[in-house]
Amino acid sequence: MPTDYAVDMRRIVKIYPDGTVALRGVDFRVEKGEIHGLLGENGAGKTTLMKILAGILKPTRGEIYIFGRRVVFNSPSDALKHGIGMVAQYPALVPVFKVRENIFMGLTRSEADLKKLEDLMNRTGLRVDPEAVVETLPMGVRQKVEILKILYRNVRILILDEPTTNLTPGETEELFKVLRKLKDEGVTTIFISHKLKEVLAITDKVTVLRRGQVTGVVETGKTTAEELAKLMVGRGVFLKIEKKPPRYGSDILIVKDLWVKSDRGTWAVKGVSFSVREGEIFGIAGVEGNGQKELVESITGLRKVEKGKVYLGSRDITNLEPGVLYELGLAHIPEDRVAMGLVLNMNVAENSILGIHKNSDYTGRMGILKTKNILDHASKLIKEFDILTRSPLSQAKSLSGGNQQRLVLAREISKNPSVIIASNPTRGLDIASTEYIRRKLLELRDQGKAILLVSADLEEILQLSDRFAIMYNGEFMGVVKPEEVDEKTVGLMMGGFRLEQLKGVSR
Numbered sequence: 001m002p003t004d005y006a007v008d009m010r011r012i013v014k015i016y017p018d019g020t021v022a023l024r025g026v027d028f029r030v031e032k033g034e035i036h037g038l039l040g041e042n043g044a045g046k047t048t049l050m051k052i053l054a055g056i057l058k059p060t061r062g063e064i065y066i067f068g069r070r071v072v073f074n075s076p077s078d079a080l081k082h083g084i085g086m087v088a089q090y091p092a093l094v095p096v097f098k099v100r101e102n103i104f105m106g107l108t109r110s111e112a113d114l115k116k117l118e119d120l121m122n123r124t125g126l127r128v129d130p131e132a133v134v135e136t137l138p139m140g141v142r143q144k145v146e147i148l149k150i151l152y153r154n155v156r157i158l159i160l161d162e163p164t165t166n167l168t169p170g171e172t173e174e175l176f177k178v179l180r181k182l183k184d185e186g187v188t189t190i191f192i193s194h195k196l197k198e199v200l201a202i203t204d205k206v207t208v209l210r211r212g213q214v215t216g217v218v219e220t221g222k223t224t225a226e227e228l229a230k231l232m233v234g235r236g237v238f239l240k241i242e243k244k245p246p247r248y249g250s251d252i253l254i255v256k257d258l259w260v261k262s263d264r265g266t267w268a269v270k271g272v273s274f275s276v277r278e279g280e281i282f283g284i285a286g287v288e289g290n291g292q293k294e295l296v297e298s299i300t301g302l303r304k305v306e307k308g309k310v311y312l313g314s315r316d317i318t319n320l321e322p323g324v325l326y327e328l329g330l331a332h333i334p335e336d337r338v339a340m341g342l343v344l345n346m347n348v349a350e351n352s353i354l355g356i357h358k359n360s361d362y363t364g365r366m367g368i369l370k371t372k373n374i375l376d377h378a379s380k381l382i383k384e385f386d387i388l389t390r391s392p393l394s395q396a397k398s399l400s401g402g403n404q405q406r407l408v409l410a411r412e413i414s415k416n417p418s419v420i421i422a423s424n425p426t427r428g429l430d431i432a433s434t435e436y437i438r439r440k441l442l443e444l445r446d447q448g449k450a451i452l453l454v455s456a457d458l459e460e461i462l463q464l465s466d467r468f469a470i471m472y473n474g475e476f477m478g479v480v481k482p483e484e485v486d487e488k489t490v491g492l493m494m495g496g497f498r499l500e501q502l503k504g505v506s507r
Contacts (some may be wrong), residue, residue, distance in 0.1 A: 004067065006032045006157055006188040007053065010248065012062035014048050014212075022048040023059070024212040030157075030205075032067075035179055035189045035200040040209035041232055041430030042401050046192055049209070050159050053190075054086040055079030075266065079419045085150035086159040093142060093149075095135035099128050103149045112479070120152055123185070124180055136493075138285050140171030147178070151187075158182065159190045164198060166287055167490035169458065176202050194431075196225040197459070208232055233432045241438055244446055246466050249278025252450045253299075253330075253419045258308035260291075260298040268294035268473040271308070276419070281451045283461040283468030286494055291474035292454050293335070296423045299452070300332045301325050312419065326355050331417035333408055335424040335454075337401075341408040344397035348389050349378035351396050352411050381410040384438070402433030407441060420444060438464060458490065472496045 007030040014023040023045045030036040040046040051057040053064065053460060055073035064071050066082050076086075083491060093102045104112035114130065121127050126144045134142060160179075162173045179189055179202060182504040193199050199206060200220060208216045208231040216231040253276040260269035268291045270375040276282040283293055297303035299310055310318045314330055322332070334340035342351050353362050353374055359416045362374050378392035385395060385406045389399055396404060405425065412420065426434040441464060445451055453468075455461050461468050462482045470477045478499025480490075489502055 001039060005029050005030055006034070006067055007190070008065035008068075009049070009053065010063045010065070010263060012049065012064075013060045014045070014052065015060045022212055023052075025062075026209070026212070026214055028214070029205055030188055030190060032182055033186045033188055034204045035183055035191055035202055037203035038190055038192045038209070039194075039196075039199060039206055039228060039232055041432070043211075043430075044209040044232070045212040046209050047161070050086065050192065052192065053079070053157075054084060054159060055143055056086075064437045079156070080153060082388075083154065083155060083156035084159070085155035085157070087143075087146045087161065087163060089162040089165055093134045093145060095133075097134060098130065099132050099134060099137075099145050100130035102134055102145055103152055105149075116150070117152060120148065123181075123196060124148075124151065125181055126151075138171075139166035139289065140168060140174070143167060143171075143175065145177075151182075156186070157188045157190070159192070161192045162194070164193065164195065165189070165456065168287055168494040170495060171488045171491075172198065179486065195459070198230055199228070200225060210234060229431050233430070241435070241442065241463060243442060243464070246371075247279050247448075248444070249448060249450075251275040252278050253452060254309075255299065256309045256311070256313040258295070258298060258310065259306045259354055260303060261306055262294055268474050269298065269404075272306075272471075272476055274469060274476070274479065276450045276452050278418070278450050279445060279448045280466045281386060281445050281453050282463050283465030284452070284454045284471055285458055285461040285468055285490065286300060286456070286471035288456050290388075290471050292423075292456075292471055295471070296332075296335075296421055296452075296454055302328065302422055323355070326415060326417075329416075329418035331412035331415050331420045333412055333420065333422040333425050337408050338405050342396045342404055343426065345395060347393045348382070348387070348399070349374050349394055350394040352378040352381055352392075352414070354411060356411075356415055356499035377414070381407070381414060385410040385440075402429050402436075405429060405433060405437060409437060413440075413444065417449065419450045419452070421452045421454075424456060425453070426455075426457065426460060458494075459488070462490075470494055470499075 009028040012023050012026045015021050026049060028049060038046045048057065052059050055076040057076045071082055103117060117130060117427060125150050128141055128144050134145065161334055163175060175441045182189060191203055203220045206218050206220055207214060208228060210232060214462055225456065256273050258269055259267060262268035272295060286292060299304045299321055305318050309316060312330060317325060317328060338344065362369055362370055375392050382389060382392065387406045387410065388403050399407065427439050441451060465482055467479055467481055469479045470490060472494060477493040477497065480499065492502060493499060
């Protein structure tokens with residue numbers, strides 16, 4: 001039995017109770033001490049494969065060997081006993097507990113050793129104050145706590161699922177330094193990400209999945225982002241989108257000294273001011289949880305503005321209802337298409353008229369729906385936006401994530417808005433759907449629409465925005481053009497440095 005593999009998964013099949021085939025005989029091998037990337041579109045099977053390795057799911061068929069020994073896992077604790085630990089995309093920590101309390105959770109008193117924790121921090125470079133309360137820590141530091149929690153349990157195989165989602169560029173580089181240090185210590189890491197640039201920067205090899213099967217295993221130093229994208233999608237993908245020079249009109253969305261509270265009653269948005277012009281994409285970047293969500297909700301009528309004003313052209317739209325804002329020409333692509341963008345148990349046609357269902361084209365006397373007109377409208381959107389669905393009468397929940405997002409985008413654009421608020425419009429989408437959505441936003445910008453793009457994906461902000469602001473702790477750290485700043489400067493601003501500080505100018 002070969003022992004040079006830390007992980008050797010053979011002919012893994014997973015069929016869910018509803019008949020969905022997630023994995024179709026996957027072979028997945030990772031050498032000892034390797035940083036191995038795992039890529040794939042949504043639904044490709046990578047999360048299912050890693051949940052099987054971490055003991056969260058049981059395979060329908062197949063064999064698993066860890067360091068040459070065959071294993072059968074019935075729970076995550078079984079996997080942990082064999083040195084396998086998984087860090088989820090979003091930190092699963094108790095916010096009101098201290099760092100050490102989170103790390104030691106579930107351990108006996110004799111196992112909770114502060115000296116051992118201190119040694120682990122010194123060895124790995126993951127320095128965190130054990131007495132700090134987790135809710136006071138930035139997302140990047142919380143990620144360190146999650147990794148420490150797993151490493152403290154003596155894992156030899158570390159699975160990281162989208163670990164840089166909530167990190168600044170500087171924090172991402174710090175994480176990569178830690179992973180390289182762990183590699184030197186012999187820890188094997190499996191790195192799941194949709195960010196090709198990061199996969200190329202940190203991994204030794206990459207396995208690519210598509211529709212539950214392996215499409216390629218490549219050495220990172222011998223491949224390119226374009227080749228990886230093609231293995232993921234099955235065709236060539238244009239990773240860099242050409243952007244035409246902007247043709248600006250007048251300011252149309254104007255925000256003045258806006259103050260908005262969070263759900264907990266604290267200030268989430270603190271005196272923010274900006275404007276978006278016709279024919280412009282104005283981006284807002286930053287680590288999630290710095291007021292972006294509350295800002296979008298206040299502009300779109302979903303959260304109360306406490307102080308300040310929002311204007312659409314010359315009209316004051318502060319605290320107007322979402323339905324009124326739609327009629328005035330403001331469209332909203334929400335960050336959560338499932339909870340806010342669609343009604344999943346309604347069909348595609350019904351979802352295609354949400355927000356415009358009172359239009360006389362679709363509703364007759366006494367609120368009776370004009371079925372033929374609605375189906376014609378939905379069929380037109382399906383064709384124009386290439387939405388893959390069996391028919392307009394299919395339930396929205398039957399669509400893939402990418403096609404659900406296309407449906408939301410199609411519906412909002414069909415309202416012919418003058419302003420589009422797009423919040424994390426490509427979150428969780430595969431490369432092909434991401435490419436489509438980004439191209440469509442640029443098309444709308446070129447048609448003279450004003451677009452406010454809020455995204456946690458810095459690459460998306462830099463690629464699409466004409467100008468963008470960096471938001472930190474409810475405030476703008478500065479407004480810049482993509483060509484005026486480098487990634488290091490943006491990373492420092494995402495961490496709380498104002499633009500004028502970085503330029504050496506006092507406020």
